[in-house]
Amino acid sequence: MTDAWSDRQRRSIMNLCVNSKLGTVFLSSKECSNEAHTSENIFEYVDKCIEEVGPENVVQVVTDNASNNMGASKLLKEKRPTIFWISCATHTINLMLEAIGGLTRYKKIIDQAKKLTVFIYSHHKSLALMRKYTKKRNIIRPGVTRFASAFLTLQSLSEKRVQLRHMFTSKEWEDCKLAKTVKGTSSYATVVSASFWTGVIICLRVFTPLVKVLRMVDADWKPSMGFIYGELQRVKKEIINALNDNKNAYGPIIDIISKKSSKRLDTCLHLTTYILNPYYFYNNPDVRDDLEANDAVVDFIGVLFP
Structure with missing residues (x-):
């Protein structure tokens, strides 16, 4: 490596x-x-x-x-x-997440979440208030990659949604000088916006399946080669279900995953370890009849024993 x-x-x-x-x-x-x-x-x-x-x-x-x-x-x-x-699977999956996060629908929510967290952490008063209402729990949590950190922040915001609303509608916030600033009023508008929190939930539904794979390939506790291809197929199905089978919504995301995977995470080595993995071979009868995977085994053997 x-x-x-x-x-x-x-x-x-x-x-x-x-x-x-x-x-x-x-x-x-x-x-x-x-x-x-x-x-x-x-x-x-x-x-x-x-x-x-x-x-x-x-x-x-x-x-x-x-x-x-x-x-x-x-x-x-x-x-x-x-x-x-x-x-590198970690690098490739992170590229997928960044590309999906760049789609207009998701970029808007991620940008709003970033502005909100930057504002809160930039001032002692807002940070102290946030920790008071969340019982000293932080919003920002580091991840294995930059985008994973952004995902964890969205997840953390979602978990503290009620506490943040209480904070920004409290008398303490109303009396705070920061509440009168441009960034303060913008942060208030974000926190009380129903559409923002709906967007956060949709982002988490879309990103969670890929982040799970990112964690798997980045961990040292088990070899991941035999799971990458199979898990990416599962990710596509989960995202389609999360977006209620709406092709206009899931189409661009599936295209990004397929494009980033092509010749990187779908080589004959990936497909061979996929079809030889008992986790897939015995759980899903269709795997045995996967022509692309069966051809990959032949190609793989041809590479090792030319």
Whole structure:
């Protein structure tokens, strides 16, 4: 698994880790400040580490979806055709969530929620009042990714809806100087708006199935490869049901999930582990007759034993 980042001194660092059934182990780190992160440089670094570990011990290389990583994957395929290069599931699912959150219907609610929480946390008086009415419980909760944090904030707002309404309609808030400001009146309008809370509920119904998959693939407690494809199929069904089978509502979301999954989370490796996973194979008879998955098994074997 590779990851590139910058430290506090703005040095460009590339890390390599190995993941197996025993967990994740740090393998190597390289400073790349004087080098461009080209496909060739990434490939050479990864290939050198594959040689150290032993090519026969490597099933796949996992990176994010940046174009230079995708270029490196082609170089690896030429030299080591039996090793897969797979997009990071956490990164891909987060891209799905961000794209769905960018749709007008959901972006409006997320933006309103952000403005409300930023306003509350920007002032000592509003923060103290909020903690008083919520019994010292916070709204903002950190998640595994930036969008997961936004989702958790929406979830937290929904849980504290009654307390926030009591706060913004209280005598204490009415007497507070912040209540007379532009941002104060805007926050008040948001909290007492029925359409805002309805929008929050719809957002949670749409995002919750994907966030569950995000948590699964980001956790270390169980290998997730055999569940990714099957869970994304379940996500699509849950979202369609959540939006009352309204194609105009669910269509753009399903398109985003399918587009982001294509050639990233629906490779022959994903489909093979899906059809060989007893959780799906024995629970759903249709899985055995899935032509695409059966063809993927043949392709997978063809890669491992050309």
